[in-house]
Amino acid sequence: xxxxxxxxxxxxAISDTxxxxxxxxxxxxxKPSLLGIALVQPVLxxxxxxxxxSGAIQTPGGIDYVDYLMPGLxxxxxxxxxxxxxxxxxxxxxRGLIDxxxxxxxxxxxxxxxxxxxxxxxxxxxxxxxxxxxxxxxFRFHAGPAAALxxxxxxxxxxxxxxxxxxxxxxxxxxxxxxxxxxxxxxIPLAFTSSTFVPVQTMPGWLQAWATINPITHAVDATxxxxxxxxxxxxxxxxxxxxxxxxxxxxxxxxxxxxRVTQ
Amino acid sequence: xxxxPAIHAEGLSKTFGDVQALQDVNLTVPAGSVLGLLGPxxxxxxxxxxxxxxxxxxxxxxxxxAGLDVVRQPAAVRQVIGLAGQSAAVDEYLTGRxxxxxxxxxxxxxRSEAHRRAAELLQRSELAEAADRPVRTWSGGMRRxxxxxxxxxxxxRVLFLxxxxxxxxxxxxxxxxxxxxxxxxxxxxxLLTTQYLEEADQLAGQIVVIDRGxxxxxxxxxxxxxxVGGDRLQLRLATAATASRAAELxxxxxxxxxxxxxxxxxxxxxxxxxxxxxxxxxxxLDAAGLALSDLALRRPTLDDVFLTLTGRSTQLxxxxxAPATDxxxxxxxxxxxxxx
Numbered sequence: 001x002x003x004x005x006x007x008x009x010x011x012x013a014i015s016d017t018x019x020x021x022x023x024x025x026x027x028x029x030x031k032p033s034l035l036g037i038a039l040v041q042p043v044l045x046x047x048x049x050x051x052x053x054s055g056a057i058q059t060p061g062g063i064d065y066v067d068y069l070m071p072g073l074x075x076x077x078x079x080x081x082x083x084x085x086x087x088x089x090x091x092x093x094x095r096g097l098i099d100x101x102x103x104x105x106x107x108x109x110x111x112x113x114x115x116x117x118x119x120x121x122x123x124x125x126x127x128x129x130x131x132x133x134x135x136x137x138x139f140r141f142h143a144g145p146a147a148a149l150x151x152x153x154x155x156x157x158x159x160x161x162x163x164x165x166x167x168x169x170x171x172x173x174x175x176x177x178x179x180x181x182x183x184x185x186x187x188i189p190l191a192f193t194s195s196t197f198v199p200v201q202t203m204p205g206w207l208q209a210w211a212t213i214n215p216i217t218h219a220v221d222a223t224x225x226x227x228x229x230x231x232x233x234x235x236x237x238x239x240x241x242x243x244x245x246x247x248x249x250x251x252x253x254x255x256x257x258x259x260r261v262t263q
Numbered sequence: 264x265x266x267x268p269a270i271h272a273e274g275l276s277k278t279f280g281d282v283q284a285l286q287d288v289n290l291t292v293p294a295g296s297v298l299g300l301l302g303p304x305x306x307x308x309x310x311x312x313x314x315x316x317x318x319x320x321x322x323x324x325x326x327x328x329a330g331l332d333v334v335r336q337p338a339a340v341r342q343v344i345g346l347a348g349q350s351a352a353v354d355e356y357l358t359g360r361x362x363x364x365x366x367x368x369x370x371x372x373x374r375s376e377a378h379r380r381a382a383e384l385l386q387r388s389e390l391a392e393a394a395d396r397p398v399r400t401w402s403g404g405m406r407r408x409x410x411x412x413x414x415x416x417x418x419x420r421v422l423f424l425x426x427x428x429x430x431x432x433x434x435x436x437x438x439x440x441x442x443x444x445x446x447x448x449x450x451x452x453x454l455l456t457t458q459y460l461e462e463a464d465q466l467a468g469q470i471v472v473i474d475r476g477x478x479x480x481x482x483x484x485x486x487x488x489x490x491v492g493g494d495r496l497q498l499r500l501a502t503a504a505t506a507s508r509a510a511e512l513x514x515x516x517x518x519x520x521x522x523x524x525x526x527x528x529x530x531x532x533x534x535x536x537x538x539x540x541x542x543x544x545x546x547x548l549d550a551a552g553l554a555l556s557d558l559a560l561r562r563p564t565l566d567d568v569f570l571t572l573t574g575r576s577t578q579l580x581x582x583x584x585a586p587a588t589d590x591x592x593x594x595x596x597x598x599x600x601x602x603x
Contacts (some may be wrong), residue, residue, distance in 0.1 A: 100348065
């Protein structure tokens, strides 16, 4: 009874993760205000940036600003929403729930895996809603349905990564309010010094140097290429490499933190 | 399997920063019995529970729960224990039933077993009516009951209850006691922490008194009470100034040293033989012309246990840590005699 066969251990870990995913999705459904804000904010982003900036920003190749902007906004909206992961975990911690789960014979990574999956599920609705609003204000995919799907999947992958980072932050700062602010701290400068709003070439030289290596720039460029057409393999490969590389570091760190968090 | 103790801990120590939370703690809980871990806030009760439930690693020492080592076999330990912590750790946004089903699924019951177990526990905890409402609409007492029910989902062989009655009204506490007795009758071993001697007395076959991470005393409730000197007779004099005179008159009737609160005019007499000496006390005071404004016989409290075992109250820091004062004895005594 002390050691389970590896196959069974995997089945149980998946089942535990599913239980946790369900739990956190339930939270979204039962906290209408939280879900509402999670959905209203992306819509606001689309409307504000499209109407406020579209006249002022010169896009390369004369493409519509809304077409230029939307891929970046998918990532920006998801990045802002990722703070919820850390807030939720810090809240569980404050309520003693993490202790309860840690004293149960559940798989160690299941709670974090469930939380990040639930937040990624929420993000699916976020991007679909943004596409709908985007279409209403003139945005169009230009490279066919498969590329369009990939243009939605990549921001979701970025969101998954940012959720793990937020999880690590939430379990480190331990206080829900601090977790919310702290999770946004890396997101804001990263998003605004990337190619999300303006072409990197329009930035001052020193900033260009940073913006070119900023992982968000790679993710936005790849998403943009997938949405609008153009060479995708270069930016896509870089973006995926960044995401996998950081995940490979952050997931073990977050799980380690979870195991130690109430020591 | 049966002669194996439910819990056996040896030499547990734990330090947080420069606070020694536990120091050389030894415990044994025989299968199917209840151990009461009695102590004030910050005594190390929760730290002990957290080590035994695999949430915390001890710095030194080792412990087995149901024969399984808590440091080397934590996963196996988690299969056989139940834990209800100090706060009701239930998910507020789920219903009561969902909380129980979730716990069942995480204990690897299949879906229908988890639902059956949830229904059974809801019934037994008298929560069936509210079962399908989100827990955030429930009262504090109901949450505590749910919390206990969640800890029972996996039929634990060893149950840890950390201050289970905190936040319960008298009726809720009584129900809790009935539940615990039922579990023990069915063979579950229980370690419960409490700040109330009465609660430990009601439930536990063995009591361990802990303070500042160290075990001060252990024994059966009767042994402990005998050590404390039985009940307490509390006298309040109509004229406060006559308290020390009254104390002198009745001193020989006490089973231990008296406490005098000169300011409030109160004298506390530990007595071994209950009501028998009451008339004698009244007679002596009456003969000396000292009028009483109040007289009460009460059970010893944790505060009395502490005064007896440590010479200080649970309410105040150690006098050796307090700033030095020139206060006369009775003054300090008064300061340590706050009602619990």
